[in-house]
Amino acid sequence: MPKVTTKDIVEKFGLELISGGEGINRPITVGDISRPGLEMAGYFDYYPAERVQLLGKTELSFAEKLDPYERKNRMEKLCTDITPGIIITRDMEIPAELIEASERESVPVMRSPQQTSRFSSRLTNYLESKLAPTTAVHGVLVDIYGVGVLITGKSGVGKSETALELVKRGHRLVADDCVEIRQEDENTLVGRSPELIEHLLEIRGLGIINVMTLFGAGAVRSVKRITLVMHLELWDQNKQYDRVGLDEEKMTIIDTDITKLTIPVRPGRNLAVIIEVAAMNFRLKRMGVNAAEAFSNRLTEAIHEDVDHDEF
Known part of the structure; x- marks a missing residue:
């Protein structure tokens, strides 16, 4: 199923459908839109027909100056079998040639009262937003x-129980069990909960609880940018865990690298804390305060001082 169709933008922005209604369910596959100024002048070599076409005052005033044959030819070329729709702004009058071509090719022509740039x-x-990966x-x-923390780990390791303790400590739940992630920008991941399980937590032995009902609206939020991954795993005595914090592991989600910390789980460890x-330490690092680096530098200085002292 297409993520967005022409019908979706008609309903979202309250557009007036003028003609080409048979193509109202055409899919929109790219987020870019096109203002076909060069095309109105007759240059169609690189016409991005798969985009939504936006005609404003500039394009339409130019079309009015064309002779009827040229205007008809340009309007017919604008309407292709893959063009999702053509939108006229400022409630401007639509050329009859465009209406005829759109009806013939089933390309929806819509009108909006808003200014073109807005x-x-x-x-x-x-x-x-809709077409993001x-x-x-x-x-x-x-x-x-304020830090979006994605807690991962095998089933039963204690992710939901840890989240419940964090909520009790005043933090906000975004999603439990399944996190839907959208890449809105090159380095921006935004997570949210599937609508079916929004605000719900599953605690083994207790069942499903509604966090918003129990703790109030301040204990939940709908979406949050993900900036840190905390991976929980059962303690392995044969594995060497980072004890200083100088090494920074990364986890790739879609095309974005996120800082990842691995936390070993064993009885007596307060995972929520x-x-x-x-x-908090992650926020400090982004502000330029790195305790691990400061300790490493002090240690290096101390070693150099001892070496210099021994030489004398």
Whole structure:
């Protein structure tokens, strides 16, 4: 199923459908839109027919100056079998040649009262959001002091129980069990919960609880940018865990690298507090305060001082 169709933008922006209604369910596959100025002048060599076409005052006033034959020819070339739709802004009058061509090729022609630049910006933002690459990850997403922390790990390791403790400590749940992730920009991942399980937590032995009902609206949020991954795994005594924090592991989600910390789980460890402190420490690092580097530098200086002292 297409993510966005022409019908979706008609309903979203309250557009007036003028002609070409048979193609109202055409899919929109790219987030970019086109203002066919060069095409109106007759240059169709690189016409991006797969984009939504936006005609404003500039394009239509130019079309009025063309002779009837040229205007008909340009309008017919604008309407292809893959063009999702043509939108006229400012409630301007639509050329009869465009209406005829759109009816023949079933290309929806729509009209908006908004200014061209403003409508272009709104439509672009909407399409980029809807058409962004998406994936789903098994885990829990929590907003901790403004840091979007994705908690991952095998089933039964304690992700949901840790999230419950974090909520009790004043943080906000975004998603449990399944996190839908959308890449909105080159380095921006945004997570949310599937609608079916939004605000719900599954605790083994207790069942499903509604976090918003129990803890209030301040304990949940709908979406959150993901900036840190905390991976929980059962303690392996044969594995060497990072004890200083100088090495930074990365996890790739879609095309974005996210900082990943691996936390060993064993009885007696308060995972909620550890994750909470990890989120605060991550914020400090982004502000330029790195305790591990500062310790390493002091240690190096101390070693050099001892070496210099021994030489004398």
